Amino acid sequence: MQFEKVSQFDNLEMGYVYEFSGGYISRNQNIFSQIELTDLNKFILEKAVLGTPIFKLGDGGIKLLVLSGIHGNELPSQIANLKLLNELVGRELNHAVYFIPFAAPKATMDNRRFFNSMDLNRSTHIENSLSNLILNAAIELGINFVGDFHSTAFNSNPGFEAIFSTKSPCPESFLMATYISKDVGSNIISYDFAGASYKGAVEDVCNLKGIPAITGEVLCPFAQVAEGSVERSYAQMKSFLSYFGI
Template sequence: MSFNSNDIISGGKISILSPHAGGNIQDNHYLKKNIFPDNGFDSIIKSAQMGTPLIELGGGRPKVMVVAGVHGNELPPQIAALNLIEYMKNVPVWGTVYLIPFAAPGATMENTRWFKGSDLNRASSSEGSITNVILKFIQMLNLDAVADFHSTKPKSNPGRESVFCTKKPCINSYNIARYITQKTSSELICYEEAGSMYKGALEDECNLRNIPSVTCEVVSENGKVNQGSIERSFLQMKVFLKHFKILR
């Protein structure tokens, strides 16, 4: 695991979590046209060329993580994560937030769901995968919760704005999801046991380790940005943080 935390941004610091995932995200036309260069994202974009960027904001507990870009062609949450970083520079932060705006910049660069032939949201339990590296880091930090943000194309699975969770073995997954759906009108999709429907999903692997986790979905065509989808993902992220009173 590579963890270089020497780079500083306003109000936080940047580290490289996995050096094997890098890519020039600005090669993705649909992503680039939704990122405003005057927002100070240069250091994050440069870090993404070297691997999976990790941004740390705030301090103390609670400690949570926001993840986007596990599927490189799901663009709205990746852009929303950058917008969240910019937003949090200018408001009080009551706790610590670790943000991964691009889990696999190489896949984002190519605007593809897959990274080197692998669906990273089925590989979190596979030794050496990017999501497995993220999972180990989550455990090392002893985080209070994790939210993984995605987008889903219309008429697919799930094909609608929603929040996935499970009740066993970690009931707080359900509690977090219920709060987000109540505040955003996203649909609640709850399974009884983690890992019963999806193998190797980051959310499930966290819950199986008693780290409360949810997966949040907004609606957008794959590889594109549907109108309003960035704002909906951004709202889900803010409400997740408000659940822990990190944002107030």
């Protein structure tokens, strides 16, 4: 994967995971109306038209991935990811942090859960699915830990704010989730073994590949941005980084 320095933003580099997933985020007014139009966010929105962009801050130490938008209609985490990236750009970091704010910009544009009729959080194990390509990019980049952030509605799975994790084969998944749960008050949901309940979740397949990962969920109706939901997702992301001293 090729990364290029972004000259107008200190220490920021970017590349593309996939170039056939682009979308105009501005056409989804439910999310666009909630995005602060900083120069950086304008730049990111422009790049999302061309595919799934990935951004990098910092060098050295361990490598972390903050991921959102696996489900295009789960909006709070995508906004929170932008907020976090804006906060950290230009800062000197002790680790390398990668950001994918919009995993499937086309799905976000359409305010749809699926991308090309595929649930990306049930298809990470399927070769050449978009979530599989994100996983492969993480492996290629040597990502050490993944935080995948979502939102959940009442009467859905799980239907309340939570951190998903597994105890095997990567015990640190559970340790990260425990830390975040204690830090920000999210409920913890832990399984004994990754992929035991269903196949294809980004978190599970990362864990099965030896990359400890968690899934963060905040409560918000699908395709909307509920009051406080962005702040809760942002708190989960910040806690994920805090576990590693960022």
